Amino acid sequence: xxxxxxxxxxxxxxxxxxxxxxxxxxxxxxxxxxxxxxxxxxxxxxxxxxxxxxxxxxxxxxxxxxxxxxxxxxxxxxxxxxxxxxxxxxxxxxxxxxxxxxxxxxxxxxxxxxxxxxxxxxxxxxxxxxxxxxxxxxxxxxxxxxxxxxxxxxxxxxxxxxxxxxxxxxxxxxxxxxxxxxxxxxxxxxxxxxxxxxxxxxxxxxxxxxxxxxxxxxxxxxxxxxxxxxxxxxxxxxxxxxxxxxxxxxxxxxxxxxxxxxxxxxxxxxxxxxxxxxxxxxxxxxxxxxxxxxxxxxxxxxxxxxxxxxxxxxxxxxxxxxxxxxxxxxxxxxxxxxxxxxxxxxxxxxxxxx
Ligand code: DON
Numbered sequence: 001x002x003x004x005x006x007x008x009x010x011x012x013x014x015x016x017x018x019x020x021x022x023x024x025x026x027x028x029x030x031x032x033x034x035x036x037x038x039x040x041x042x043x044x045x046x047x048x049x050x051x052x053x054x055x056x057x058x059x060x061x062x063x064x065x066x067x068x069x070x071x072x073x074x075x076x077x078x079x080x081x082x083x084x085x086x087x088x089x090x091x092x093x094x095x096x097x098x099x100x101x102x103x104x105x106x107x108x109x110x111x112x113x114x115x116x117x118x119x120x121x122x123x124x125x126x127x128x129x130x131x132x133x134x135x136x137x138x139x140x141x142x143x144x145x146x147x148x149x150x151x152x153x154x155x156x157x158x159x160x161x162x163x164x165x166x167x168x169x170x171x172x173x174x175x176x177x178x179x180x181x182x183x184x185x186x187x188x189x190x191x192x193x194x195x196x197x198x199x200x201x202x203x204x205x206x207x208x209x210x211x212x213x214x215x216x217x218x219x220x221x222x223x224x225x226x227x228x229x230x231x232x233x234x235x236x237x238x239x240x241x242x243x244x245x246x247x248x249x250x251x252x253x254x255x256x257x258x259x260x261x262x263x264x265x266x267x268x269x270x271x272x273x274x275x276x277x278x279x280x281x282x283x284x285x286x287x288x289x290x291x292x293x294x295x296x297x298x299x300x301x302x303x304x305x306x307x308x309x310x311x312x313x314x315x316x317x318x319x320x321x322x323x324x325x326x327x328x329x330x331x332x333x334x335x336x337x338x339x340x341x342x343x344x345x346x347x348x349x350x351x352x353x354x
Contacts (some may be wrong), residue, residue, distance in 0.1 A: 036308070037338045039086070041338060042082075042086075042088050042338065043088060045333070045334045045337035045338050046078055046080060046089075046090040046334060047090060048337060049078065049090075049329075049330045049331075049333035049334045049337065050076070050078055050330065052329075052333060053326050053330045054076055054091070056325060056326050057317075058317065058325045059315075059317030059318050059319055059324070059325035059326070060073075060317050061073055061299075061316045061317055061318070062298075062318055062322065064199065065192065065195055065196045065199060065297070066195050066199065067192045067194075067195035067196070068098070068192065068195075068297060068316070071299070071316045072316070073315075073317050075092050075299070075314060075316060076091050076092055076313075076314070076315045076326055076330075077092040077093040077095065077236060077238075077313065077314045078090040078311075078312075078313045078330050078334075079093055079237040079240070079241035079242075079311070079312050079313075080310070080311045080312075080334065081238075081241045081242050081244070081245035081254060081255065081309060081310050081311075082245065082254065082308065083245060083248055083249040083307060083308060083309060084254060085254040085255050085257075087238065087241070087242070087255065089238055089241075092314075093236050093238045095236060096234040096235055096236045097234070097235065097298035097300055097314050097316060098192040098231060098233065098235075098296070098298040099230075099232075099233045099234070099235045099240075099298060099300060100297045100298040100300070101133065101150065101231065101295060101296040101322075102235075102240060102243075102296040102298075102300050102301070102302055103178065103230045103233060103296070104149060104155040104158065104294065105150070105247075105269060105273060105294045105302070106174075106177055106178050106181055106243065107149075107155070107159050107174060107230060108149040108155075108269055108272065109251075109260075109261045109265060109266075109269050110162060110173065110174065110177045110261075111161045111162055112261075112262070112265035112268065112269065113261055113262050113265060114161075114162070114163050115161065115163075117264075117265050119161065120149055120158065120268075123145075123157065123161070123215055124145070124148065124157050124215065125142070125145050125146040125147050125148055125154070126148050126149075126271070126272050127146050127147065127148060127275070127276075128275045128282055128283075129141075129147050129148065129151055129276070130280055131151075131280060132280055132321070132322070133151050133279045133322060134151075134152045134202055134203070134206065135151065136205070136206065138151060138153065139206065139209050139210065139213070143213050144209065144210050144212075144213030144214070144215040145213075145215070148275070148276045149272060150272055150273070150276045150277060150294065151276065151279065152203055153206045153207075153209070155227060156203060156206060156207045156210065156216070156220075156224055157207075157210050157215045157216050157223070159174075159223050159227040160207075160216045160218070160220070160223035162174060162226075167222060167225075170226060171226055171229065174230055175188075175230075175233065177260070177261075178230075180253065180256075180258055180260040181246045181260045181261070182235065182239040182240075182242050182243050183242045183253050183255045183256045183258075184239070186234065186235060186239065187234055188229055188232045188233055188234065189232050189233075189234040190232075192231075192232040192234075192298075193229050196228050196231060197225065197228050200224065200228055203224050203227070203228070204220075204221065206224075207221070207223055208220050231296075235300065236314070237300070237313060237314045238312075239312075240300050240302050240312030240314065241310050241311055242254075243310065243312075244302035244303060244304050244309075244310025244311060244312050245310030246260050246261070246310070247261075247292075247304045247306075247310060248304045248305055248306055248307065248310045249307075249310075250266050250307075251263045251265070251266050270292040270304060270306060273294050274286055274292040274293075277292060277293045277294040277295065278321065278323050278328075279295075279322065279323070281319075281321040281323060285323075285328070288332055289331065289332055289335045289341060290335075290341035290342050291303040291304060291335060291340070291341065291342070292304045292306075293331070295322065295324060295327070295328075297318060298316065299314050299315050299317070299318065299324045299327065300312060300314045300324065300327065301313055301314075301323065301324055301327035301331060303335070305340045305342065308340065311331055311334055311335075312327075312331075313326065313327035313331055314327060315330075
């Protein structure tokens, strides 16, 4: 098509889009009428969620990693970042916790950027296991396949797939990638790293098994060590919300404007988060919120409203599936208040109300 015709086509497409948006906003109950929230609606939603959830005392810090048991259980921070780069925070956003399993999402995106989404589908699988995150039964069921990159066997395997000429190079690409998604350089909490490295015999066994099944190609001990270090990266609630917003914005960090991940892989990353991000409770979570999300045993949870915003909460006490009790409740509250569940649509209203 000659360039001029292409421009005309784009112009008429843009005009139509504007018309559709105008109709939707003008017609009560139009399909797009509830699609965006105002500044004050977002602030009110965060305030209300924080007030409602801050008194909750259920849950318990993870203690199978000894350093996590020592983290202040009262830390409670909430942040929301829109795809146009507005940052909203509430509560404690200075305190940092270890990112833990939230990291798995970003190593997954990195490997997809390097090798394509199919490499993950073929080598690990993209199915929810319905089992706890460190289940060995899940590996045995399909000989290390038909799992997903968000449970430990799939995540350690994903880390083993990151390209780099040596450990230092692999580690640098992981840490730089997380920093680009968060919009600032991130550091490792050395105490958490050491503590998990001293007690991660189960993950070592998981990696050995994934190696035995040919999913990890080489050096399972090194893959486990790098995975352990990635889990110890230190973040606050705002960092996590910017990382979530980078996913919500098709891989481009909306605060720094930097393209972090290939947008073509974002739908696959979000799909795995939706089906497996909260492990054996992923179904319940999706049923309540409709949001792709990921939890970590440090107490952080991120959730993504595609095309709109990323949200994160940090509160260390966990439920029995290893998901932060308060972070789940707070994100659910905001999701409901802002009508952000992507499955919740208003029926399309035609002229004349029919
Ligand atoms: O491998 C582990 O057990 C931890 N480093 C991460 C587990 C985790 O965060 C599970 N998420 N809720």
